[in-house]
Amino acid sequence: MSPFVSKLDDETLRCLVEALNESGQAVSIYDAEDNLRYANKTYQSIFLKGYEGPFTFTEILRYGAKHGVGVRIDDGDVEALIARTLLRRRSVPRKSFETDFLDGRWFWMDHTILPNGWVLTVGADITALKHNERTLRQAHNEAVLASRTDLLTGLPNRRHVLELLDDALAANAASGSSLCVAMIDIDRFKAINDTHGHNAGDAVLRHFGSASRAKLGTHDAIGRLGGEEFLLILPNTSLIDAARIIEQIRQGCAEGKLQDGEVTQSHSFSAGLVEAQPRESRNSILSRADRALYTAKRQGRNRTKLGLQARNPEDPAD
Structure with a gap:
């Protein structure tokens, strides 16, 4: 068997976790019961500021809504968000979507259901792209307005x-x-x-x-x-x-x-x-x-x- 597909040794695993921690991506793993089993530094900075548990998916969302951290909820109804999300959370093996957080950042989230029912989410920071998109949209709107005025x-x-x-x-x-x-x-x-x-x-x-x-x-x-x-x-x-x-x-x-x-x-x-x-x-x-x-x-x-x-x-x- 190729050494590149063999089981990871402890040192390789340690290096992988360290790399994930410093990558700037938001990485999390939830088990089949939606208990948080791993969160890297970026994920923690978004969702877990000052949080001491319990570390379940729903309680983390409730904590964020109460303390002004985590995902932005447009209508402010965290229970409705939880109900909608749980219905779709494991509906497909993999999906991608963009979301914005209360600290002003935007992330592109890749959401994968692992064979054991665990959920791996990897988010890439697209804040700069969203700002550029907003600038381009504003410039377009201004050009349209100028053409009609x-x-x-x-x-x-x-x-x-x-x-x-x-x-x-x-x-x-x-x-x-x-x-x-x-x-x-x-x-x-x-x-x-x-x-x-x-x-x-x-x-x-x-x-x-x-x-x-x-x-x-x-x-x-x-x-x-x-x-x-x-x-x-x-x-x-x-x-x-x-x-x-x-x-x-x-x-x-x-x-x-x-x-x-x-x-x-x-x-x-x-x-x-x-x-x-x-x-x-x-x-x-x-x-x-x-x-x-x-x-x-x-x-x-x-x-x-x-x-x-x-x-x-x-x-x-x-």
Whole structure:
């Protein structure tokens, strides 16, 4: 028989145990009755700080929950965790999983059922990998947010606000609840830029964005379509209430002053407001809101005009 598969002598076994103890991995062995028979230094640092027994799997978990050591329990119910774990603990010969501990570390655990019913668990520290994963996820989320946000106003950009409109129309079709949409255009914006400069124009756009957000509810949305044009989406809102919200935004804009040297310039906007009809498409509702906006501007600006109802798609063609 090869010497590499012969029985371990005492010196080799001592060296093996010492190596396991210093490896940085969390190693434990529980017998068939779930009594802890071996735990290396890392395992002890995670689960057994100050613990004096009894050294059973369930009592070690209870001790950790009570004294703030060991595995993190999201709902805080250690008995429920024990019940779930015991059902699965010997359900398969081998399994691997990741878990996080109350000291902030993450480990990848390899859980093996030995032929005699004992359980060998070896955990590798993956804390650095989890931190990198979290950093990458955060960077990804930030990139997604940047791709959906207008940098000047902080509002959803054209692509994102149109996606929000599609979602609102789908929800409206499913629920039958009311949905109002408004196209908004800052009045005489070119004159503001020409008279006071583009920095002043940018300040107007930023102020409009902040004044709008201050008046909107959690489920409402407003985004910049481009230039000085914005789209307002008001789910579960009647035309009367939508018109009231728009007037509140208008008052907030009128209160804002644009400073450019000694010149103070207030700003206003025109709005075309419509209520979504059953099965109405994005193009239809935007077209109706745009026509109402054009009417508001043609009639003197600084006002809100209601759009005509969409033609029922089931009606015969004109």
